[in-house]
Amino acid sequence: MLHIENVYRQFENGFVALESVSLQVKPGEIVSLVGTSGCGKSTLLRIIAGLDRPTLGSVAINHETITAPHPKIGLIFQEPRLMPWLNVRDNIQFGLNAVSLNSRAITEATLAKVGLTEFAHCLPRQLSGGMAQRAAIARALVTQPEILLLDEPFSALDALTRTTLQDHLLDIWEDDRPTMILVTHDIEEALVLSDRVIVLRGNPGRIQRAFTLDLPRPRRRTDASLQRWKERLLGELDASQPDQSGTNQRSWPRSVPDTVS
Ligand SMILES: Nc1ncnc2c1ncn2[C@@H]1O[C@H](COP(=O)(O)OP(=O)(O)O)[C@@H](O)[C@H]1O
Ligand SMILES: [Mg+2]
Numbered sequence: 001m002l003h004i005e006n007v008y009r010q011f012e013n014g015f016v017a018l019e020s021v022s023l024q025v026k027p028g029e030i031v032s033l034v035g036t037s038g039c040g041k042s043t044l045l046r047i048i049a050g051l052d053r054p055t056l057g058s059v060a061i062n063h064e065t066i067t068a069p070h071p072k073i074g075l076i077f078q079e080p081r082l083m084p085w086l087n088v089r090d091n092i093q094f095g096l097n098a099v100s101l102n103s104r105a106i107t108e109a110t111l112a113k114v115g116l117t118e119f120a121h122c123l124p125r126q127l128s129g130g131m132a133q134r135a136a137i138a139r140a141l142v143t144q145p146e147i148l149l150l151d152e153p154f155s156a157l158d159a160l161t162r163t164t165l166q167d168h169l170l171d172i173w174e175d176d177r178p179t180m181i182l183v184t185h186d187i188e189e190a191l192v193l194s195d196r197v198i199v200l201r202g203n204p205g206r207i208q209r210a211f212t213l214d215l216p217r218p219r220r221r222t223d224a225s226l227q228r229w230k231e232r233l234l235g236e237l238d239a240s241q242p243d244q245s246g247t248n249q250r251s252w253p254r255s256v257p258d259t260v261s
Pocket of ligand 1: 013044
């Protein structure tokens with residue numbers, strides 16, 4: 001169980017990025033964070049990952065307070081962040097500390113899980129964007145994390161690759177059911193993947209609203225119920241625009257109805 005309690009984050013320059021953020025995430029739950037650009041999504045994810053500390057409040061997994069990167073937490077970013085001089089297998093293996101017979105077996109199993117066995121010898125520059133991101137997912141999975149944090153993991157990919165990887169991520173999730181917290185700009189992505197969608201409002205960042213999606217899986221992107229949710233969430237995001245009186249004014253393009261930036 002992940003407990004986020006009253007997290008407040010003020011940066012050294014005085015800017016308040018998060019205020020009174022509390023959230024509990026159950027084991028195996030998939031939660032999406034959506035909201036305007038700059039509303040504090042990445043800051044919150046970094047705090048959960050132990051890469052940043054809240055000014056006030058706390059984050060705990062199973063009652064253990066997170067103060068530094070934790071072996072039970074895996075991170076996936078928008079760019080794959082692979083080491084260019086290591087092949088796919090060694091990049092994945094790198095996620096494990098010790099090289100043993102067992103770690104080799106885990107690496108091979110993880111390669112197979114993301115469908116990269118045949119490309120294990122390739123260097124990152126020889127991979128397509130989707131394959132590189134699958135390698136990054138494998139590197140995060142190899143330690144068998146309880147919690148996977150994903151910060152806009154598919155937003156640099158083309159639409160087709162993105163939907164393929166979303167489906168693939170769900171297949172992977174089915175195996176070990178890690179808790180997943182996903183930051184996304186893509187409402188459809190949030191709706192296809194999540195049990196809950198949390199709408200953040202910026203300036204300072206706080207939770208505006210949480211929606212529990214009572215939609216069975218697998219979900220079809222064309223389903224009428226999904227489309228209704230999409231409209232509802234877009235309405236909520238419109239309402240989540242920070243006050244114009246605030247210090248950091250943001251907006252997203254209204255001309256692009258299914259993305260939020
Ligand atoms: N180290 C920092 N110092 C000051 N301000 C920061 C720092 N990191 C992020 N910010 C600001 O905090 C706000 C939230 O950033 P971020 O969490 O990256 O937003 P998001 O991921 O939702 O787009 C932004 O306005 C950003 O400019
Ligand atoms: Mg961000």
